[in-house]
Amino acid sequence: MPLFSTIHIIASCAFLPILITFWIGVLRFRVANWEERVLILLVGISLLAEVISSALWRNQLNNIFISHLYVPIELFLMLLYFRAQFSGVVKTIIGVVGIVFVVGSIIDSTLIHSPFEMNDISRTVECIILIAVSLLTWGRIMKTMEASRLIDLPLFWINAAVLVYFSAITLLFIFSKSILSASSELAMWIWSVHLVFMTVYYSLFSIGLWKIRPKTISRN
Amino acid sequence: MENPSENDFAQLIIAGMFLAFVLAVAIILFVLIYQKRLAAQREQLQNIKIEHQQSLIYASISAVEVDRKKFAADLHDEIGAQLALAKMYLSSAIPKETVTNEPSGQQMSIQVIDDIVGSIRRISHRLQPPILIKMGLQAAIQDYLMKLPREPIARNEIYTLGRKRFPPHVEIHAYRIFQETIANCFKHANCSEITIRLTPKNDKFELFIKDDGTGFPAENQMGLGLLNMQSRAEMIDFQLEIESSIKGTSVCLTPQ
Secondary structure (H helix, E strand, C coil): HHHHHHHHHHHHHHHHHHHHHHHHHHHHHHCEEEEEEEEHHHHHHHHHHHHHHHHHHCCCCCCHHHHHHHHHHHHHHHHHHHHHHHHHHHHHHHHHHHHHHHHHHHHHHHCCCCCCCCCCCHHHHHHHHHHHCCCCCCHHHHHHHHHHCCCCCHHHHHHHHHHHHHHHHHHHHHHHHHHHHHHHHHHHHHHHHHHHHHHHHHHHHHHHCCCCCCCCCCCC | CCHHHHHHHHHHHHHHHHHHHHHHHHHHHHHHHHHHHHHHHHHHHHHHHHHHHHHHHHHHHHHHHHHHHHHHHHHHHHHHHHHHHHHHHHHHCCCCCCCCCCCHHHHHHHHHHHHHHHHHHHHHHHHHHHHHHHHHHHHHHHHHHHHCCCCCCCCEEEEECCCCCCCHHHHHHHHHHHHHHHHHHHHHHHEEEEEEEEEEEECCEEEEEEEECCCCCCCHHHHHHHHHHHHHHHHCEEEEEEEEEEEEEEEEEEEE
């Protein structure tokens, strides 16, 4: 089978994990609290971005500008979720980092780099911020929560998804420009590997959204 | 990929990605294992605290029974005996041929002493019922109920245990649970009928008491009297089931 046909099949499969995650999010939307709804919204935006991006790619159009739009939104919404898990100084710092990143990303996309050029810096910074916030959250989990409840918590799975995925793809985005300027074959192989990690990410995310339950149950 | 440098580059990137992935998974597993150990330690500590509290409660209840036994014995042997002696002296001081319409001071004193001795006997029996020791649980329960007024609360009693005996600590704790339950019925239940059933079960017995009163709110289940009953039941390896509603309350002491 020609490589590009294989890649077309793989690219088509990229939809599935996001679609399943979004569907689970919709099922749980009513019983979710506000920060969990923010995550479900993020998954919806991811799905939309993937659809548009894929359509542009199939028509051999440049779809990199989608990433310029998506990255600040993704980080902002993620930080909204994680910020809700903290209080005090940490909460404030996360908020400030989120705002600074969004402003910086807009400046980068409009003034420094072209929106049709890979935003490797924004992506890399996003990965580092999310890894740091994820590790902070693990620290908080170790201090405050009991293991009997840990795997029942949506936060556990969401945080695992974030740490696993963004750790794995940091290197990818650091060298993304080099990868794209190399042969198509190399680019396709590496993006296929990215797809594996993306599948793991959305699988863990799905479990996290599935674990969302009504917060108070009244039995008479 | 035919370009060897591209090959190496790809391998490096992919290896780096997987290494980062494995590191992330290791962190998550570490957190899980650490939390599980912490939770196991907390549970162990909690169990030790509960066991310690339970043993304190049991020791306290046992001490109360020992004190009651001693107090009952002292009441009977010391005070009862001295009052009997006082009565004897007073009786001997009354002239034999005295005939009056009104009782003398001495005769009144003898009457008072008799009343006191009666009260001491009742108190002593409540503290340590001799009939429980001599004849067993069924006889003690029947004797207790016989001394209570028949009006306005009707009683429906079923006994099939007979004279079967159990270890003293089982009988005394079951009897105390019975006493507490009946006292609650009379004091709080506002009922018109009580059903008492004492039957054999699994080589032991089952004691069931039900009233048709007003019941009590759920928060009262944590009251001292009921907690005491629960502790006594646990001490003798029985289960105490209490159900309360606006239609009445039932207490069932059943073997575990």
